[in-house]
Amino acid sequence: MVRRPQGSSSAQRGGSSANGGLVGAGLYVLTGVVSFHEVLILQAALDPFLTALFLYLLARALTGIEVSKKVNGSFAWAGVALGLSP
DSSP, rough: OOOOOOOOHHHTTTOOOHHHHHHHHHHHOOHHHHHHHHHHHHHHHHHHHHHHHHHHHHHHHHHOOHHHHTTTTTTHHHHHHHHOOO
């Protein structure tokens, strides 16, 4: 069993350092597989959000008092949300 002096951390002993962690994080980010999977996750998470946004904006546009007052951009924003969702 190795006895360590109290108050010493692994960075002081040379076992690891902040620079080593940064190098490891940089290599992780630069790998193509990680970037590919991040894009897939982002797309999968964005689809339900944009669909729900479209339904909310469409319901908000359709619940107006008169049809002539509905043409104030609510349908346009619903169309934008629909156009962005796949």
